[in-house]
Ligand code: BG6
């Protein structure tokens with residue numbers, strides 16, 4: 001039914017969304033800035049520098065551009081401490097079988113992520129070779145909710161928007177897919193926050209959706 005699937009990475013194929021939260025939390029604490037999981041929700045899918053701007057909304061003072069660059073670097077250093085410990089066991093439960101089954105069925109697979117750490121994480125998970133296309137934060141001018149990441153993925157996959165499905169855990173990611181004209185499958189909290197074409201309670205729910213062996217459209 002779908003010829004290609006474009007996966008978000010953080011929060012979809014692995015739980016690095018939690019590591020992002022912990023690293024921002026540590027940075028905010030060091031700077032004496034209030035931060036919580038609700039604020040963190042707004043950071044999902046958007047770039048590191050845009051995330052920092054949101055974190056700094058609660059700061060008691062203004063930061064210079066040079067200070068902001070250093071803060072973003074410090075956050076990434078904290079975050080990378082978690083990434084270093086990742087192994088293939090950190091793949092989302094069921095994801096390996098999903099990737100294998102889709103690959104065997106001839107479905108083209110891509111990653112569409114705002115992260116500059118995407119390739120490092122995919123290598124840690126041992127799944128880099130599963131994807132024909134990896135579009136990450138290093139090649140993007142605009143991060144989600146801009147459609148750029150998914151337009152670039154479609155072009156590299158040589159597929160049209162209506163032949164693909166995007167799998168996302170972030171509102172910004174769903175918005176990006178919608179503006180690229182691609183159908184969406186939502187996993188996690190995002191399905192309570194915005195309309196998606198398909199609701200995934202687990203990543204394995206993707207198989208009937210992509211292979212056309214079941215239907216479960218979701219109205220918000
Ligand atoms: C996205 C995450 O995948 O990547 C965001 O959902 C994160 O929370 C963004 O800010 C950028 O990640 P990185 O690894 O380049 O700091």
Ligand code: MG
Pocket residue numbers: 008009010011012017044045168169170173
């Ligand atoms: Mg995500």
